[in-house]
Amino acid sequence: MNVVYLDNNASTRVADEVREEMMPYFSELYGNPSSMHLFGGQVHRRIETAREKAASLINAEPDEIVFTSCGTESDNTALMSALQTMPDKKHLITTRVEHPAIHSFCKLMYGKGYRITFLPVDKQGRLKFGELETAITDETAIVSVMYANNESGVIFPIEKIAEFVNSKGVLFHTDAVQAAGKLAIDVKKMPIDMASLSGHKMHAPKGVGALYIKRGTRFSPLLTGGHQEAGRRAGTENVASIIAFGKACEIAALNISAENYRVKTLRDKLENGLLYSCPGAQVNGDIEHRLPNTSNISFEFVEGEAILLRLNEYNICASSGSACSSGSLEPSHVLRAMGVPFTSIHGSIRFSLSRYTTDSEIDFVLEKMPLIINELREMSPYT
Amino acid sequence: MxxxxxxxxxxxxxxxxxxxxxxxxxxxxxxxxxxxxxxxxxxxxxxxxxxxxxxxxxxxxxxxxxxxxxxxxxxxxxxxxxxxxxxxxxxxxxxxxxxxxxxxxxxxxxxxxxxxxxxxxRGETKAESDEGTIICQCYGLTDTKLRHVIKENSLRTAEDVTNFTKAGGGCGTCLPDIEKLLTEIWSGKAILTERTPLKKLTNIQKISMIQDLIEKEIRPLLQSDGGDVELIDVDGTNVVVSLRGMCSECVMADVTLKNIEKKLKEMVSNDLTVTIS
Structure with missing residues (x-):
C-alpha cells in the first residue's frame, strides 16, 4: 500500500532531481573543497553555485549565505552570535510559539542570567505586536520571531516586525524554516539581519541548513576551527547535501506560486471536507494568514495519538499536539500559547501537504477520517 | 513512535x-x-x-x-x-x-x-488513595497514592514515578518532593516531614522576598507557558496577585495559584496565602 504522507512540516521527501544532483559527490567527486588541487577545487566551485541558488531563493547575495548542518544550528548560531558580539546586552525577545531550537536556547540563556521576553499570541495564533513595542529596550541584543509557525501554519507579519525592530537599532532574526520554499521571501524588501533555513523541509535531505547573514552584520561563529564558509562555520562541508540544498532551492523558487496554489487548493479541500464530515471539529490558527500547506484541526472528545495510530493503519501520516504523542506529558506549547482549551489540544491533528500530495490521496483521507473519529468517539466517555 | x-x-x-x-x-x-x-x-x-x-x-x-x-x-x-x-x-x-x-x-x-x-x-464513598497530602498539583496526586504505586512497582527513580503515575510530568516543581518520597520509602527514614519554620521576617523583608521570588522564579516559568502574574499587594499574610495571559483563561488557574502559594510558603513564610485581585 502506498504511504499518504501528510507530515511535510516534519520532513519532506527528497526530490528525484535533487537526489540525482547529489549522487556524484558520493562517488567520483569526493575531493575536499578546501584542497589546492583541481580535483578538490572543482567541488568548491559547485558549492559556490549551490550558494548562489540558495541566495536567490530569498533574494540575498551569495556571500550572505552560510551553510550549516540544520535549522537548529542556524537558529543557535544566530542568537549566540548576537550575544557574543554584544556582550553588554542581556535581553532577548522571542515568542511563546517558537520552535524548541529557539525556545530551549532562550531558556538556557535565562539560566545564565539573561532576561528573556516571550511575546504572546492571540487565540488565532497571531503575534501581539503591541507587546513587542513595550518589551524592546536598549538592553535588547536581538529579537527572534519565526516567519511561519510549524504547528498552526500561522504567518507572522515579518516585514512590519523587522522594520520596527530595525528602527530601534536592534538585530532581527527570523526562523524561516517552515516558510522558505512555501512563501516568497525577499530579504531586500525588509530589514532582516539573519534568517534560518532548513533543507529537509523543502525536499533536500536531512543534515543541511543555511543561515542568511545580511552584509555588514557583526558575526561570531558558533563552531570554530578551519576557515570554511569564510570563517563563519568551521568544519569540512557536507558537500553532497549542500549541492542538494542548492538544487532544492532552485526548484522551490521556480515552483513557488504555481505549486502553492495547487497545494493550497488541496489543503482547503481536505480541511473543508473534514469540518463537514466530522462534527465537533475546528481549525486552530488564523485561516487568513497561514502557510498554504498546513491545516491544524482539533477533534473534540478524542485523543490525538489514538487518531494517529488509526490513521497509521491506513498508511496515512500526520502529527498531533496531544500530550501522548509528544513523548512528554505536556501537550503542544504552541496551542497552549494560543489559549486552545486542553480538551481540544489533546485531539489536535496537523496535516501538512507538499507538492507531491495528490487529489486521490486527499479523497482517501476524507473517506477514512470520519470513520476513525466516529469509532474513537464511540469509545469515549464524553460523547 | x-x-x-x-x-x-x-x-x-x-x-x-x-x-x-x-x-x-x-x-x-x-x-x-x-x-x-x-x-x-x-x-x-x-x-x-x-x-x-x-x-x-x-x-x-x-x-x-x-x-x-x-x-x-x-x-x-x-x-x-x-x-x-x-x-x-x-x-x-x-x-x-x-x-x-x-x-x-x-x-x-x-x-x-x-x-x-x-x-x-461496596458502597464505599472514597478510595484510600484520595486521602493524604497533594504532591503533584498538576495531576492532583497525593503522597498516599504515590507511595502505593512506588511500592507496588518497586520504583526507584523520579522518572519512573512520572512514567507510572504522571506525577512530576507537568510543571515539574514537585520532582524534588518525589525524590524525597523515594528516599523516605527506600531508606525507611522520614524525610518528607514538616519543614523547619523559617525565622520571623519584618514586613519589608517579607514583601521584598515575595517580589523577588515572583520576578525571578515564578514569572519566567509562567511566561514560558504563555501566562504571567503580577504582584498587586501584600496584606498581612495574604499575597494578592493578578493572573495574566494564558493563566487567567486557563482551566488550571486554581492549580497555578496553588503552585505560587506553595512556592511562597516554602521560600518565604509558611503562613502566606495567595488570592487573585
Missing amino acids: WEYTDKVRELFLHPHNVGEIKGADGTGDVGSIVCGDALKLTIKVDKASETITDAKFQTFGCASAIASSSAITDLIIGKTIDEALKLTNEDIAGYLGGLPREKMHCSVMGREALEAAIADY
Missing part, C-alpha cells in the same frame, strides 16, 4: 467490551479530559457469589490507554471481587505483553478504575 506489542495494537484496533452497562452495580471514573486520559469502567456483579459477570469501558486516551482498558475488562470478567482486587497494574501490562515504560501510567489508570468500581459496588 511508540513500540507497542501486537497485543496492544490488537486491543487498540479491536477493543473488547466497549460501552457502558446500564444499571451497573459499580462504576469507576478516573482521569479527566484535561489531563489527556480518562476511563469509565462499569461492572455487573452477581451478588450471591460476588462474581463479576460483565464489565464494559469507555476511554478517552491514547492507544495504550484504550488497550489497557480493554485488558482490564478481559481480566476481571468471571473473577470474584476479591480475586479482581488482587490484580496489579503489572498484571494488566503483562496481559498486554508489556507497555513502553513511559506508558505504564495507562495500566495504573486501569487498576485505579477497577478499585473505584469495586469501592462503588
Whole structure:
C-alpha cells in the first residue's frame, strides 16, 4: 500500500532531481573543497553555485549565505552570535510559539542570567505586536520571531516586525524554516539581519541548513576551527547535501506560486471536507494568514495519538499536539500559547501537504477520517 | 513512535467490551479530559457469589490507554471481587505483553478504575488513595497514592514515578518532593516531614522576598507557558496577585495559584496565602 504522507512540516521527501544532483559527490567527486588541487577545487566551485541558488531563493547575495548542518544550528548560531558580539546586552525577545531550537536556547540563556521576553499570541495564533513595542529596550541584543509557525501554519507579519525592530537599532532574526520554499521571501524588501533555513523541509535531505547573514552584520561563529564558509562555520562541508540544498532551492523558487496554489487548493479541500464530515471539529490558527500547506484541526472528545495510530493503519501520516504523542506529558506549547482549551489540544491533528500530495490521496483521507473519529468517539466517555 | 506489542495494537484496533452497562452495580471514573486520559469502567456483579459477570469501558486516551482498558475488562470478567482486587497494574501490562515504560501510567489508570468500581459496588464513598497530602498539583496526586504505586512497582527513580503515575510530568516543581518520597520509602527514614519554620521576617523583608521570588522564579516559568502574574499587594499574610495571559483563561488557574502559594510558603513564610485581585 502506498504511504499518504501528510507530515511535510516534519520532513519532506527528497526530490528525484535533487537526489540525482547529489549522487556524484558520493562517488567520483569526493575531493575536499578546501584542497589546492583541481580535483578538490572543482567541488568548491559547485558549492559556490549551490550558494548562489540558495541566495536567490530569498533574494540575498551569495556571500550572505552560510551553510550549516540544520535549522537548529542556524537558529543557535544566530542568537549566540548576537550575544557574543554584544556582550553588554542581556535581553532577548522571542515568542511563546517558537520552535524548541529557539525556545530551549532562550531558556538556557535565562539560566545564565539573561532576561528573556516571550511575546504572546492571540487565540488565532497571531503575534501581539503591541507587546513587542513595550518589551524592546536598549538592553535588547536581538529579537527572534519565526516567519511561519510549524504547528498552526500561522504567518507572522515579518516585514512590519523587522522594520520596527530595525528602527530601534536592534538585530532581527527570523526562523524561516517552515516558510522558505512555501512563501516568497525577499530579504531586500525588509530589514532582516539573519534568517534560518532548513533543507529537509523543502525536499533536500536531512543534515543541511543555511543561515542568511545580511552584509555588514557583526558575526561570531558558533563552531570554530578551519576557515570554511569564510570563517563563519568551521568544519569540512557536507558537500553532497549542500549541492542538494542548492538544487532544492532552485526548484522551490521556480515552483513557488504555481505549486502553492495547487497545494493550497488541496489543503482547503481536505480541511473543508473534514469540518463537514466530522462534527465537533475546528481549525486552530488564523485561516487568513497561514502557510498554504498546513491545516491544524482539533477533534473534540478524542485523543490525538489514538487518531494517529488509526490513521497509521491506513498508511496515512500526520502529527498531533496531544500530550501522548509528544513523548512528554505536556501537550503542544504552541496551542497552549494560543489559549486552545486542553480538551481540544489533546485531539489536535496537523496535516501538512507538499507538492507531491495528490487529489486521490486527499479523497482517501476524507473517506477514512470520519470513520476513525466516529469509532474513537464511540469509545469515549464524553460523547 | 511508540513500540507497542501486537497485543496492544490488537486491543487498540479491536477493543473488547466497549460501552457502558446500564444499571451497573459499580462504576469507576478516573482521569479527566484535561489531563489527556480518562476511563469509565462499569461492572455487573452477581451478588450471591460476588462474581463479576460483565464489565464494559469507555476511554478517552491514547492507544495504550484504550488497550489497557480493554485488558482490564478481559481480566476481571468471571473473577470474584476479591480475586479482581488482587490484580496489579503489572498484571494488566503483562496481559498486554508489556507497555513502553513511559506508558505504564495507562495500566495504573486501569487498576485505579477497577478499585473505584469495586469501592462503588461496596458502597464505599472514597478510595484510600484520595486521602493524604497533594504532591503533584498538576495531576492532583497525593503522597498516599504515590507511595502505593512506588511500592507496588518497586520504583526507584523520579522518572519512573512520572512514567507510572504522571506525577512530576507537568510543571515539574514537585520532582524534588518525589525524590524525597523515594528516599523516605527506600531508606525507611522520614524525610518528607514538616519543614523547619523559617525565622520571623519584618514586613519589608517579607514583601521584598515575595517580589523577588515572583520576578525571578515564578514569572519566567509562567511566561514560558504563555501566562504571567503580577504582584498587586501584600496584606498581612495574604499575597494578592493578578493572573495574566494564558493563566487567567486557563482551566488550571486554581492549580497555578496553588503552585505560587506553595512556592511562597516554602521560600518565604509558611503562613502566606495567595488570592487573585
